[in-house]
Amino acid sequence: MSAINHQVRLAARPLGLPTSSDWSMTEELVPTPGAGEFVVAISYLSLDPAMRGWMNAGASYIEPVEVGDVMRAGAVGRIVASEHPGFAVGEHVYGAFGAQEYALSDGVGIFKVDPALAPLPTYLGTLGMTGMTAYFGLFDTGKMQEGDIVVVSGAAGAVGMAVGQMAKIKGAERVIGIAGGEEKCRWLIDELGFDAAIDYKRENVAAALRDAAPKGIDVYFDNVGGEILDAALTRLARGARIVICGAVSQYNSTEGVKGPANYLALLVARASMTGMVVFDYAARYPQAMAEIAGWMREGRLISREHIVDGGVSAFPETLLKLFNGENLGKLVLRVGED
Amino acid sequence: MSAINHQVRLAARPLGLPTSSDWSMTEELVPTPGAGEFVVAISYLSLDPAMRGWMNAGASYIEPVEVGDVMRAGAVGRIVASEHPGFAVGEHVYGAFGAQEYALSDGVGIFKVDPALAPLPTYLGTLGMTGMTAYFGLFDTGKMQEGDIVVVSGAAGAVGMAVGQMAKIKGAERVIGIAGGEEKCRWLIDELGFDAAIDYKRENVAAALRDAAPKGIDVYFDNVGGEILDAALTRLARGARIVICGAVSQYNSTEGVKGPANYLALLVARASMTGMVVFDYAARYPQAMAEIAGWMREGRLISREHIVDGGVSAFPETLLKLFNGENLGKLVLRVGED
Numbered sequence: 001m002s003a004i005n006h007q008v009r010l011a012a013r014p015l016g017l018p019t020s021s022d023w024s025m026t027e028e029l030v031p032t033p034g035a036g037e038f039v040v041a042i043s044y045l046s047l048d049p050a051m052r053g054w055m056n057a058g059a060s061y062i063e064p065v066e067v068g069d070v071m072r073a074g075a076v077g078r079i080v081a082s083e084h085p086g087f088a089v090g091e092h093v094y095g096a097f098g099a100q101e102y103a104l105s106d107g108v109g110i111f112k113v114d115p116a117l118a119p120l121p122t123y124l125g126t127l128g129m130t131g132m133t134a135y136f137g138l139f140d141t142g143k144m145q146e147g148d149i150v151v152v153s154g155a156a157g158a159v160g161m162a163v164g165q166m167a168k169i170k171g172a173e174r175v176i177g178i179a180g181g182e183e184k185c186r187w188l189i190d191e192l193g194f195d196a197a198i199d200y201k202r203e204n205v206a207a208a209l210r211d212a213a214p215k216g217i218d219v220y221f222d223n224v225g226g227e228i229l230d231a232a233l234t235r236l237a238r239g240a241r242i243v244i245c246g247a248v249s250q251y252n253s254t255e256g257v258k259g260p261a262n263y264l265a266l267l268v269a270r271a272s273m274t275g276m277v278v279f280d281y282a283a284r285y286p287q288a289m290a291e292i293a294g295w296m297r298e299g300r301l302i303s304r305e306h307i308v309d310g311g312v313s314a315f316p317e318t319l320l321k322l323f324n325g326e327n328l329g330k331l332v333l334r335v336g337e338d
Numbered sequence: 339m340s341a342i343n344h345q346v347r348l349a350a351r352p353l354g355l356p357t358s359s360d361w362s363m364t365e366e367l368v369p370t371p372g373a374g375e376f377v378v379a380i381s382y383l384s385l386d387p388a389m390r391g392w393m394n395a396g397a398s399y400i401e402p403v404e405v406g407d408v409m410r411a412g413a414v415g416r417i418v419a420s421e422h423p424g425f426a427v428g429e430h431v432y433g434a435f436g437a438q439e440y441a442l443s444d445g446v447g448i449f450k451v452d453p454a455l456a457p458l459p460t461y462l463g464t465l466g467m468t469g470m471t472a473y474f475g476l477f478d479t480g481k482m483q484e485g486d487i488v489v490v491s492g493a494a495g496a497v498g499m500a501v502g503q504m505a506k507i508k509g510a511e512r513v514i515g516i517a518g519g520e521e522k523c524r525w526l527i528d529e530l531g532f533d534a535a536i537d538y539k540r541e542n543v544a545a546a547l548r549d550a551a552p553k554g555i556d557v558y559f560d561n562v563g564g565e566i567l568d569a570a571l572t573r574l575a576r577g578a579r580i581v582i583c584g585a586v587s588q589y590n591s592t593e594g595v596k597g598p599a600n601y602l603a604l605l606v607a608r609a610s611m612t613g614m615v616v617f618d619y620a621a622r623y624p625q626a627m628a629e630i631a632g633w634m635r636e637g638r639l640i641s642r643e644h645i646v647d648g649g650v651s652a653f654p655e656t657l658l659k660l661f662n663g664e665n666l667g668k669l670v671l672r673v674g675e676d
Binding site (some may be wrong): 059060061225230244245246247250256257258259260261262263264265266267268269270271272273274275276277280 | 563568588594598599606609
């Protein structure tokens with residue numbers, strides 16, 4: 001192969017929102033697989049709020065991306081060269097292949113995916129890590145039970161849309177989504193079957209939660225942090241479980257993270273706030289994927305991907321959509337052919 | 339009876355630290371019991387940081403004290419008149435009798451206590467609600483296991499001193515107390531058997547925790563909130579449990595509660611933060627009291643009461659000791675004879 005592999009590398013650790021100077025675009029020759037290796041031509045890149053955290057220095061639940069490295073990204077693609085006995089040319093795979101057009105892999109941590117069962121981008125969303133995050137966060141960390149009142153923030157995002165639908169499927173009495181803008185809120189109710197939606201850009205969230213969940217919240221699945229988390233804390237039912245999945249409102253703050261000033265509501269409500277990281281559930285992914293795939297086949301769970309064209313060079317600007325609320329559903333960048 | 343009952347009533351809702359104008363001193367005739375009632379002459383009043391919360395308006399885990407009411411307080415005393423078949427003159431009892439010298443009761447929520455088994459003030463401390471709080475907070479909410487690294491803040495206070503000792507008794511690998519001042523820290527180690535003590539007035543708590551708990555914290559029992567909670571969040575072990583028992587550093591804040599800015603450490607550590615209220619465990623008090631009494635008999639658990647003389651009129655100034663860190667052990671006000 002003598003094709004060129006276009007890559008997006010971290011050039012500097014951002015302060016606040018990443019800017020173009022935080023990235024560098026590089027070109028390499030597409031690698032040639034050695035024994036036990038294969039090369040993937042990437043079709044779609046996953047864009048995730050968590051990426052912002054990976055760009056910071058310091059220990060977290062995963063190593064930071066080093067300055068100069070290809071940006072870490074989940075991706076799906078098709079094998080175009082292989083010297084690996086378990087992976088054949090033409091097969092489709094999911095892996096953390098990075099923000100580039102081609103990736104070399106030894107197969108560790110790689111899943112095969114079947115484009116005949118679902119479109120490739122779905123394996124980055126509801127049938128991928130975001131679906132897993134919703135599933136284990138809601139049912140395992142959040143211990144959702146039939147009859148619960150469930151509230152999810154970032155509800156029109158990749159994880160949030162799955163959380164709300166899964167909660168309904170498993171018998172939540174009421175599912176309330178918090179999202180920004182009328183279009184998203186309408187979509188949650190009309191298309192996804194949420195019972196209520198709160199537009200945080202227009203409404204007082206604490207007051208709207210009082211109206212939408214008069215008995216209080218049993219499970220609050222938090223993707224955003226900040227003022228919305230504080231509002232939810234004022235409306236907890238006794239024994240409520242708060243799932244800390246992310247805090248997209250805080251990732252680009254240059255003034256430090258805003259802690260939840262209402263955290264003593266945990267005491268009043270005998271409630272818990274628990275952090276989760278999807279990787280801990282890797283052993284149970286197959287079972288969860290099978291269950292989710294079943295719900296999708298039955299038409300009970302809708303997946304929506306927000307697909308951006310533009311190739312790998314559009315990665316930096318596409319990432320920003322997550323932080324200005326432009327995406328509806330799972331944000332995906334098309335990098336190559338299916 | 340024509341004796342006088344001196345009382346302390348809430349006169350105004352305080353802003354910040356309570357001042358003398360937030361209280362009024364009243365006198366009434368000692369009541370006469372009707373059928374099914376008895377009168378207690380109060381020996382000791384319990385002083386608790388939670389009292390500051392009861393003085394605020396608004397819903398919490400318990401109704402606020404209304405302006406004009408006798409201040410709510412746990413107390414032990416002796417029955418001096420009775421028309422109740424279950425309670426005889428001369429018996430000693432514990433109850434929420436209020437900040438006064440005499441109380442009328444119908445027996446609901448009242449426990450008999452035996453001054454031959456333990457001094458009366460101990461029934462307000464380690465054998466009372468503070469001991470119950472430590473026990474159920476540590477073992478139930480905090481799910482402490484043998485081999486855990488346990489950290490407790492407010493460690494020289496009533497709940498904290500019990501938490502640390504109970505953790506050692508149940509096989510914690512290491513117990514670290516956070517307290518203010520050298521005397522308290524020395525007492526924790528020399529008298530109570532803590533493995534380490536951190537003087538938050540003199541040390542950087544996060545750095546000191548790194549040294550004292552290099553493997554990270556499994557259970558953090560928080561009585562104080564604020565910057566110490568934030569410091570503990572930086573040192574959590576995987577799967578850590580934070581028990582939110584109180585937040586004495588925040589109760590008198592006039593600028594609102596400081597939320598824990600490091601709460602996303604819950605995600606990194608897959609940790610939980612859970613609120614507890616001791617009243618939920620009322621059905622299990624007898625079993626816990628028996629176990630604690632056994633530890634005390636065996637000399638494995640030391641109770642210390644900080645007894646202030648001065649009668650009920652000293653209640654307002656004595657309460658402030660909890661907020662300026664003057665008490666060592668359980669703060670108790672002597673109001674009358676044993």
